[in-house]
Amino acid sequence: MTCLLQMKINYYPKCPQPELSLGVEAHTDVSALTFILHNMVPGLQLFYKGKWITAKCVPNSIVMHIGDTIEILSNGKYKSILHRSVVNREKVRISWAVFCEPPKEKIILKPLPETVSETEAALFPPRTFQQHIQHKLFKKTRDLQAPAK
Numbered sequence: 311m312t313c314l315l316q317m318k319i320n321y322y323p324k325c326p327q328p329e330l331s332l333g334v335e336a337h338t339d340v341s342a343l344t345f346i347l348h349n350m351v352p353g354l355q356l357f358y359k360g361k362w363i364t365a366k367c368v369p370n371s372i373v374m375h376i377g378d379t380i381e382i383l384s385n386g387k388y389k390s391i392l393h394r395s396v397v398n399r400e401k402v403r404i405s406w407a408v409f410c411e412p413p414k415e416k417i418i419l420k421p422l423p424e425t426v427s428e429t430e431a432a433l434f435p436p437r438t439f440q441q442h443i444q445h446k447l448f449k450k451t452r453d454l455q456a457p458a459k
């Protein structure tokens with residue numbers, strides 16, 4: 311699969327009240343894979359077993375996580391990890407995220423045939439990457455607008 315690379319630089323200034331703020335709100339990446347380099351200041355958190363866990367800063371390493379595209383292609387066998395970033399009272403945090411993404415319109419994303427069987431139905435409808443992004447945005451807007459119960 312052809313992948314397009316996009317880089318995003320996140321700059322998180324020091325924050326006097328980090329508990330009242332977030333760097334990037336909880337989300338899953340739409341990419342196939344995401345690679346993250348950072349300036350060794352902790353701040354990336356992963357939602358794992360019902361809790362937010364802060365990722366360890368391991369010297370000379372790159373963080374890699376799976377995004378929605380691989381989750382769709384694998385029919386949910388590989389999960390797109392829910393993550394967010396928090397800010398720090400004493401230190402500026404910088405992260406460089408490289409997203410490997412499929413072309414927006416050229417291919418239809420759906421579970422690969424080998425991941426679907428009579429007992430394992432396809433969990434994701436066929437969509438282009440662009441349609442997947444639109445669908446996610448639509449869902450988020452709808453959820454935000456839904457009246458509180």
Ligand SMILES: O=C(O)CCC(=O)C(=O)O
Nearest residue numbers: 320334346354395405407
């Ligand atoms: O700053 C980080 O470590 C993660 C940022 C992130 O999740 C994103 O840019 O998609």
Ligand SMILES: [Fe+2]
Nearest residue numbers: 337338339393
């Ligand atoms: Fe992310």
